[in-house]
Amino acid sequence: MKILILNEAKQASESGSKERRCAVSPSSVMRLSRKNVEILVETGAGVSSHYSDSELKEAGASIIDDVNGAVSDIDALICVNRPPADIITKLKPGTLIVGHIDPFFQQPLVTQLSESGMTTISVEMIPRSSRAQKMDALSSQASLAGYVMVMQAATHLPSILPMMMTPSGTIKPAKVFIIGAGVAGLQAIATAKRLGANVLAYDTRPVVAEQVESLGGKFLKIDIGETGQTKDGYAKELTEEQKQKLQDAQRDAITSSDIVITTAQLFGRKPPVLITKNTLEMMKPGSVVVDMAAQSGGNVEGSVPGETVDVNGVKVIGTGNWSQQVARAATDMYANNIFNLLDEFLDDESGTFNLDLEDDILAGCVITHDGNIINDMLKSAYEGA
Missing domain, CATH: 3.40.50.720 (NAD(P)-binding Rossmann-like Domain)
Structure with missing residues (x-):
């Protein structure tokens, strides 16, 4: 051959x-x-x-x-x-x-x-x-993407991820919220936790809660009705009503976080919008959002494929090509x-x-x-x- x-x-x-x-x-x-x-x-x-x-x-x-x-x-x-x-x-x-x-x-x-x-x-x-x-190349590259997204977010955050106790005072650990606990999301959780952040995560598949907690993260429980996963382990597409309930329920977690990483991608379909411009405007100046799906349609309103943009003081990273950074x-x-x-x-x-x-x-x-x-x-x- x-x-x-x-x-x-x-x-x-x-x-x-x-x-x-x-x-x-x-x-x-x-x-x-x-x-x-x-x-x-x-x-x-x-x-x-x-x-x-x-x-x-x-x-x-x-x-x-x-x-x-x-x-x-x-x-x-x-x-x-x-x-x-x-x-x-x-x-x-x-x-x-x-x-x-x-x-x-x-x-x-x-x-x-x-x-x-x-x-x-x-x-x-x-x-x-x-x-x-x-x-499974999709999984191997997604795992690296999860690591890279956390590292990119950390470089844009005007603070540090771990708690630091010094003679001049204590710096609280950063709050990191990760939406989607697939391969990329789980690696992002593990990386952020290793760097000392407080990590909260959500996925429409309740079955992954145990995996999130085994990595040291907390799982955000939201009742949006019946959800699940396909036979290949991908999250099933939500109804419009479920998407709205999810956005409303996640808003508090998003606006109180220093870093938000979205990893929701649907196999063979455009990704869902998880963070609206209105929610972005409610985030603290200096916060960082990483949109893993920016190049395929985006989880975040306002993200730009291939670029990092400033939206009312919030850095929105949509650079893509994540695994290529390593x-x-x-x-x-x-x-x-x-x-x-x-x-x-x-x-x-x-x-x-x-x-x-x-x-x-x-x-x-x-x-x-x-x-x-x-x-x-x-x-x-x-x-x-």
Whole structure:
């Protein structure tokens, strides 16, 4: 099997930012090479995550300057994000493409991949099962995002997070309120707690209360009627009445906090608005709000995708690309996810990828194959659009 890794830092995203992560690390290259996998890496692909071409070459990769001459001969294109449209046209039918495709909001791209005969794995669609945990890139990157959001908030807060007792007086610990206790939220809770803050958290799924408390946080109990989670562990969408009750009940917690971090994202749908401009205006000057979902629609009215803005003295952070702020760790984790995904289905002797569409993992994450869009959830979403 011959795979190609692009230098994604050369490709500006829709927001104008550049990708800092790489789809392989020296460690993953070494392990893949032992399984009869040939790895071609475009020059400079690992530089932004602080892995030099020489390190990747020493691990077993071939470094190439011009990918155009190689794309027609590869078996797989492994990306962090979406593959460039001009590259897709040069791939042979049946090429395996892996990356963050964002398929629910990229119908034209998915259609192109299908019509070009590509076999596409969208890492966002990897099931949240015990067996698939080691290849769950969405969770690994979200965990880093939770850490980064707390650190960014701390740098903008005009105070400190821990309690500090000094001869000149005592500084009270900062109050941190985290909305959403998924992977990112739980990591944010753990990070803020380690830094000495008082942490309060809320999630529409009461089942996560125990997890919040095990990390040292307090769980805010709000009765908004029947809630729950999907079979994949995502929060179910709330009714309009429930959303209003939730906003009203959370207002006191938000306005009394020094830092608020929102992590509510709905799989395949736009995120809910959790903090209105009216609530922002009630917050103390100097407070900080981090909107994890700013780039996909936003949890906070007034957040700006890719920017940090001041709203009546409150800093609202919507910079996004959270895991890229710790690009080396993010690369290591993503590269491990990719290795585990490939390794699960590689034939050790021939190095070929066994595309078993009856397998529960591949059945969930393969979205195009043999000229068709084959994921039922995606087809339903497109038909209803």
